[in-house]
Amino acid sequence: MAPTLAQPFDDSSALVDFVINQGNGVKGLSEMGLKALPKQYIQPLEERMCMTNVQAQESIPIIDMSNWHSPEVAKSICEAASRWAEVKNNYSKDHSPSNNVRFGTSFTPQAEKALEWKDYLSLFYVSKEEAYALWPTICREQVLDFMEKSEVVIKQLLQVLMKGLHVDEVDETKQSLLMGSMRTNLNYYPICPNPELTVGVGRHSDISTLTILLQDEVGGLFVRGNDGDNWIHIPPIKGSLVINVGDALQIISNGKYRSVEHRVVANGSKNRISVPIFVNPRPGDIIGPLSELVENGEKPIYKQILYSDYVKHFFRKAHDGKKTVEFAEL
Numbered sequence: 446m447a448p449t450l451a452q453p454f455d456d457s458s459a460l461v462d463f464v465i466n467q468g469n470g471v472k473g474l475s476e477m478g479l480k481a482l483p484k485q486y487i488q489p490l491e492e493r494m495c496m497t498n499v500q501a502q503e504s505i506p507i508i509d510m511s512n513w514h515s516p517e518v519a520k521s522i523c524e525a526a527s528r529w530a531e532v533k534n535n536y537s538k539d540h541s542p543s544n545n546v547r548f549g550t551s552f553t554p555q556a557e558k559a560l561e562w563k564d565y566l567s568l569f570y571v572s573k574e575e576a577y578a579l580w581p582t583i584c585r586e587q588v589l590d591f592m593e594k595s596e597v598v599i600k601q602l603l604q605v606l607m608k609g610l611h612v613d614e615v616d617e618t619k620q621s622l623l624m625g626s627m628r629t630n631l632n633y634y635p636i637c638p639n640p641e642l643t644v645g646v647g648r649h650s651d652i653s654t655l656t657i658l659l660q661d662e663v664g665g666l667f668v669r670g671n672d673g674d675n676w677i678h679i680p681p682i683k684g685s686l687v688i689n690v691g692d693a694l695q696i697i698s699n700g701k702y703r704s705v706e707h708r709v710v711a712n713g714s715k716n717r718i719s720v721p722i723f724v725n726p727r728p729g730d731i732i733g734p735l736s737e738l739v740e741n742g743e744k745p746i747y748k749q750i751l752y753s754d755y756v757k758h759f760f761r762k763a764h765d766g767k768k769t770v771e772f773a774e775l
């Protein structure tokens with residue numbers, strides 16, 4: 446039987462008001478010491494993680510990128526990620542002075558049947574100048590440092606991936622298309638009562654070209670295995686980053702590279718922090734299969750679309766696995 450409704454929020458609008466409007470997030474709920482998960486977070490059975498579908502033997506490739514020295518960056522970014530909570534109320538949807546900085550909770554609460562157990566601060570980046578003008582000082586330096594250090598890896602990865610498509614030169618236009626803007630999220634998953642009834646993040650693929658993700662030592666991220674039915678845990682490895690292919694790269698590569706479906710479970714005993722950098726085209730870019738591929742006689746399977754339209758489509762609906770990319774199909 447589902448647990449009974451947590452007492453302070455038997456009225457749904459009171460919960461929405463506390464978590465979303467007042468900006469307390471799930472952190473606020475968690476710190477109240479609730480004994481049971483509020484019903485708004487109870488996910489339908491098919492969206493909860495079923496441990497019988499976890500492939501214990503399977504793991505993802507681990508690549509040694511020896512010249513990336515990260516332990517200190519990792520430590521300071523995780524610390525910054527835990528401190529942003531102090532300033533979050535200034536950056537909720539109604540209060541944020543700029544669209545570049547947004548505090549939020551769940552994913553798209555207005556479109557979701559069940560909420561997700563996650564708070565985040567999201568920082569949009571096109572230039573250092575803009576970041577200095579708009580980002581909160583409490584985590585600005587650490588996030589910029591993390592992004593700057595990651596940029597080396599991002600450029601290398603994109604270069605190799607383009608070579609794999611027989612695109613040998615990544616000129617400025619191409620580089621801007623692949624990594625012209627970035628978004629760094631500071632994700633916080635507080636301790637959850639009844640974690641098995643909800644999710645940290647529901648099944649989705651990212652809409653980036655690549656996502657570079659730093660996670661703390663708690664764990665809980667799963668990716669869908671190649672057989673389609675099973676989920677593989679991505680164990681935290683000290684000094685490592687998780688790299689995901691996102692939908693934009695799937696579209697640009699005309700389906701050669703495939704975005705990875707992933708999800709995060711909630712945790713009943715530990716708070717978790719993760720820091721993804723979503724490497725994106727710019728909102729005003731038109732994305733579609735690269736002209737080099739089409740000129741080689743390949744049939745395009747995706748249309749040319751405005752990246753900001755793709756982003757809007759993603760955020761208009763609840764998480765729904767790999768469905769988002771169908772929006773770009775021809």
Ligand SMILES: O=C(O)CCC(=O)C(=O)O
Pocket residue numbers: 630632646651658660666707708709718719721
């Ligand atoms: O927390 C994680 O490990 C992943 C988060 C995620 O998938 C996202 O923010 O898109």
Ligand SMILES: [Fe+2]
Pocket residue numbers: 649650651707
């Ligand atoms: Fe993601």
